[in-house]
Amino acid sequence: MWRGLLLKGTTCLQQVSAQSFLRQRHFSSQCFRPLTCRFLHKLREIPCIPKLKGTDHFLSHNLIRNYKKDAKSTVEFPLSPITVTDIKQYLRSKDIPFHDGYSCLHIPSIFINPSTRKDSFSLFIDKTTGQFLCKDTLVEGSWEDLQDCLEVMQKDEEDSLSPRVLLGYPEILEEQEERERELREVQGIWSSSVPLTDLQDEEAQLIKTMYQITKISNATLKRFGVRLFKPTKCLVFPWFGGPDSSLKGIKLLSAQRIDAEKVTYNEATVPKSSSYFNLFGLPLVSRMDSEVVVTGSELDALAVSQGTGLPSVALPRGASCLPPALLPYLEQFKRVTLWLGGDIRSWEASKIFSRKLGLRRCTLVRPGEFHPCPLEALSQGKNLSRILKASIPAAHKSIVSFKQLREDVYGELMNTDQVAGVKWTRFPELTRILKGHRKGELTVFTGPTGSGKTTFISELALDLCMQGVNTLWGSFEINNVRLAKIMLTQFAMQRLEENLEQYDFWADKFEELPLYFMTFHGQQNIKTVLDTMQHAVYLYDINHVIIDNLQFMMGQENLSVDKFAVQDHIIGVFRKFATNNSCHVTLIIHPRKEEDDRELQTASIFGSAKASQEADNVLILQEKKLVTCPGRRSLQVTKNRFDGDVGIFPLDFIKSSLTFSTPIKGKLKLRKVTAKPENKEEVQEKGNDVTLKKDEGKKEKATKTAKASQAVKSPVNGSGKAK
Ligand SMILES: Nc1ncnc2c1ncn2[C@@H]1O[C@H](COP(=O)(O)OP(=O)(O)OP(=O)(O)O)[C@@H](O)[C@H]1O
Known part of the structure; x- marks a missing residue:
């Protein structure tokens, strides 16, 4: 489709914007698949393997890994989770020397003959996942793959394994064809683009x-080799990589004028973003460089390089994620400065990325009035070196003074809107109450059995995901296919079973969302779930985890103790996870008791006041059971720690x-009421108004709020005007 449109010239621009309606897209584990396939072919032919391990076991083990990696967007508990200590012990047992790097262990590449090795330690093993990459040959794979290689080598007493043999094996035909098609597309665009410097002055x-x-x-x-694709006036940024520095891909940036004042910029990549791993600017970095500035866009990297003379590289998907596959390329730097943009979102991302990169070597540029994104800083004539000098160390101390906090406080005061988080587009009322969806918070959500909790949260999460919030679902009650079907229907906003011809159109768009699913079903051990969440946060920079529902983690706990004490303990564990990982966790919980004629309240969920204290937000899906409006739902926010x-x-x-739409404006207005004199009479009923009031954190008040809002809610419900 892309190619077809491209040939038509100008329509490409529209396609670029359609393809990149989201800048943040998901990164799948696809990159490891070809190797595993090749591996399997190779290993099948190595006679010593059956002697090392039972063939069937070995092949089925590999097949399982291969099969699972084929399942797109699913996140699984690693088959054999490893620690850096395990890796080190294994390497020592094999007499393999290693360097302890920032994010990786470095060992001599086993794919290069020792006599021809340029860099003696060019094979990198990710300390967190065990994934390996040989920078000289680009051979990559899992920790298990590497162990298998080492076993083979030891058995054959070889000095190195030929990557040619490994890489020479055919991939799955479909993949090979896709790769070749992409490469032709890349080369086609690149060769029809012109260096910007070759343009006439006026056009340039x-x-x-x-x-x-x-x-x-x-x-x-x-x-930096920036070109222009004339037919669509797109800027073209090349991706050169591999031992031969060949052209591996391109990013296209298009500009679209909305009105006299506003221009929007869209980007698209070939290959598509899930396999686009370009650190733009890397070929300009020398092996001797020990300092680098990491930016959120290619143009920012240009600005930093020009303004400071320092090496700079741009992340392929900006502030949305730092794929671990790129970490080996950043290992050489003793100092990494993260300047991902000029907004709070980039600032939060830089704090998270610095953990992956190693806190001690990272410094962060704090965004703000005086520190916009690099390109803007250059345009405003600011001194970029001075801004970099003012960057602050990522490693924070346990005790700080206000002097150290004052810039943070100022930043929050200046950017209140951004600090409030991502706004829901489908639920403006929720945005008005909660202000937004923020990292590191815990939301507890409840509602009567079968009232539509999963359906509602699915839309709520989808709304955020469509705005680039990297999302992970833990659906223990309904399987992932059913859940994905619900989400896809909500995404397309129509019954797709009646429009099957549109399935591919919507599925293609849906696939672009940064959305992942845990593969658990039924009762689960909480530790396994948390380890998987941790794994996903590392791999995909997950910002939002949804657990549906908490009861599925209760089964394996000791039920001789109070059930609610166990539930409260689990809530506490998720709270800690949210805080430690700057990741929002939404927990769906069944209420502890349901009475037919009474609405639920905060106390209906929690076993103790301590547990309700753990939640930042408490949302209740209320179900009206009266005869006048049976089945009518409303969403109540009973706790909002943010404001x-x-x-x-x-x-x-x-x-x-x-989907759960909100009633048409005009029929319903949100009205703020002051928090203080709080009794029913003072919450005046005005037509269809709904109350929005200040919670001072007291349970009593929350109960009153529920009653008061119930009082004004009746006419709304009673009006029977659904839409
Ligand atoms: N407001 C609604 N009115 C009518 N039907 C609804 C409504 N919301 C959801 N449903 C339907 O009700 C069924 C149950 O919904 P869902 O699974 O989301 O409920 P739940 O509260 O998560 O259930 P459980 O308590 O079993 O976890 C689904 O078929 C869904 O399409």
Whole structure:
């Protein structure tokens, strides 16, 4: 489709914007698949293998790994989770020397003959996952793959394994064809693009103005090899990689004028983002460089390089994720400065990425009025070296003074909107109450049995995911296929079973979302679930985990103790996970008791006050059971730690799209009421208004709120106007 449109010239621009309606996309484990396949072919032919391990066991083990890696977007508990200590012990037992790096262990490559090795330690083993990469040959694979290789070598007493043999084996035909098709596409676009520096002055100036790069010199553009694809006026950024520095892919940046003031920029990559692992600018880095600036966009990398003379590289998907596959390429640097953008989201991402990179070598540029993104800083004539000098160490101390905090506080005050988090587009009322979805918080969500909790949270999470929030689902009650079907229906906003011809269209778009599923079903051990979540946070920079539901983690705990004490303990564990990983956790919990004629409240969920204290937000799906409006739902926020506003608003369920729309504006207005004199009479009923009030954190108040909002909710419900 892409190629077809590309040939038509100008339509490519539209395609670019359609493809990149999200800048953040998911990164799948696909990259490891070809090797495992090749591996299997290779190993089948090595006669010593059956002697090393039982053939059947060995092959089925490999097949299982291969099969599982084929399952896209699913996150599993690693078959044999390893620690860096295990890896080190194994290497010592094999007499393999290693360097202890920042994110990886470095060992001599086993795929290069020792006499021809350029760099003696060019094979990198990720300390967290055990995944390996040989930088000289680009052979990569799992920790198990590497162990198998080492066993083979030892048995054959070889000095090295030929990567040619490994790489020479055919891939699955489909993959090979896809790869070749992409390569042709890359080469086609690249060869029909022209270096920006070859343009006539007038045209060059026009393009520079369009992309706001008038301050970027021709020399810088030339050094980084930036080109222009004339038919669509897209900037083309190359991805050169591998031992031969060949062209592996491209990123296209397009500009679209919305009105006289506003231009939007969209990007697209070939190959598609899930296999686009370019650290743009890397070929310009010398082996001797010990310092690098990591930016969130290619143009920012250009600006840093020009403004400071320092090596700079851009992450392929900006602040949305730092794929571990890139870590080996950053190992050589003693100092890494993260300057991912000028907003709070980039700042939060830089704090998270610095953990993967090793806190001690990282410094972070704090965004703000005086520190916009690098390109903007260059355009404003700021001194970029000075901004870098003011960057702050990522490793924080346990005790700080206000002096150290004052910049953080100022940043929060200046960017209140961004600090409030990602806003729901489908649920404006929820945004008005909670202000947004923030990292590191714990949301507890409850509602009566069968009231639509899963369906509602699915849409809530989808809304965020569509805005680039990397999402992981733990659905223990309904299987992933059913859940994905619900989400896809909500995404397409229509009953797809009646429009099957549209399935591929919507599925293609849906596949682009940064969405992952844990493969658990039924009762689970909490430790296994937490380890898997941790694994996913590392691999995919997950920002939001949804657990549906907590009762599925209770089974294996000791039930001789109080059930609610166990539940509260589990809530505490998830709280800790959310805080430690700067990841939002949404926990669905069944209420402890349901009475037919009474609405649920915070106390209906928690075993103790301590547990309710752990949650930052408490949401309740209320179900109206009266005869006048049976089945009518509303969403009540009974706790909001961020700014205290609580409230309730009605939800309408559209069965064909499984979505909960909000009533049309005008019929329903959110009205703030002051927190203080709090009795029912003072919460005045005005037509269809719904209350939004200040919670001072007291349970008593929350109960009153529920009652008060119930009082004003009745007319809304009673009106029977669903849409
Ligand atoms: N507001 C609604 N009105 C009518 N039907 C609904 C509504 N919301 C969801 N449903 C339907 O009710 C069924 C149950 O929904 P769902 O599984 O989301 O409920 P739940 O509260 O998560 O259930 P459980 O308590 O078993 O976990 C689904 O078929 C769903 O499509």
